[in-house]
Amino acid sequence: MHGLINRSIQGFLRDTYGPATWGLVAHEARLGFDSFEPMLSYAPELTHAVIAAAAKVLNRPKDGLLEDLGTYLVSHPNTEAVRRLLRFGGVTFVDFLHSLEDLPERARLALPDLDLPGLQLAGLGDGEYRLMVSAPFPGMGAVMVGLLRAMADDYGALVLLDRSGDAAGADLVLIQLLDHRHSSGRHFDLVGQGLA
Numbered sequence: 570m571h572g573l574i575n576r577s578i579q580g581f582l583r584d585t586y587g588p589a590t591w592g593l594v595a596h597e598a599r600l601g602f603d604s605f606e607p608m609l610s611y612a613p614e615l616t617h618a619v620i621a622a623a624a625k626v627l628n629r630p631k632d633g634l635l636e637d638l639g640t641y642l643v644s645h646p647n648t649e650a651v652r653r654l655l656r657f658g659g660v661t662f663v664d665f666l667h668s669l670e671d672l673p674e675r676a677r678l679a680l681p682d683l684d685l686p687g688l689q690l691a692g693l694g695d696g697e698y699r700l701m702v703s704a705p706f707p708g709m710g711a712v713m714v715g716l717l718r719a720m721a722d723d724y725g726a727l728v729l730l731d732r733s734g735d736a737a738g739a740d741l742v743l744i745q746l747l748d749h750r751h752s753s754g755r756h757f758d759l760v761g762q763g764l765a
Contacts, residue, residue: 571683575605578619580648581641590626597622610682613706620708632711639715643723655720662726662749666690666698686713696746703739710740717744727751 583591595603598618605611624631642651654675658668673685687703700717702710710732721728727748733741 571680572605572609572611573607573680573683575611575616575619576607577642577648578616578623578638579605581638581645582623584645584647585637585641586627593626594619594622597626616706631708635708635711636715636718639712639717640719641715642712643716643719652723655716656723662721662724662728662746665720665724666700666744669700688713698744698746700742700744701739702742703737710734710742713740713742717742724749725751725753 579591582594592603598615598621600615600619620631620634623629624634627634642648643655644652655665655672658665658672667690669688669690672688676683676685686709687701689701689703691699691701693699700713702713704710714730714732717728717730726746729745729747731743733743
């Protein structure tokens, strides 16, 4: 597993629950170190151990925790780069949805060995979409639900999201766009602060 994914989980736990909680999770997961290095690779079992330990320490279901991770990746000031990458997917939330299939390749331009889930979007009509998430590890569908919820807020769209599995082991996320201009959304400039 790419260290950047593990470092994102670590950042989410530290920023949301504090450094002491991260320390408890690292101890419970028996990592043997205090911090993931973003550019190293780790055995997938370590990622599973961290998620399981976090669920135990926080007394929360894994899926809820992973949804919160997805929201964190878009909404926290420390992850503004992720939000910017996603916002380049389009001017509207629908544009963003249609750009999701290209997201893993766009991310690999910067990090060639980053293994993101495969994303396949299907329009079902009347503002309904189905996103198939073929993930390198279980739970990525829950992360995508949190990410999609946060991105809908970012664009000012009102959506309903529902997640289920399928026979092939992929997660299916059903997206119902109720109002694409529900609110003004968050401000976004193509040129970020300090980049002009």
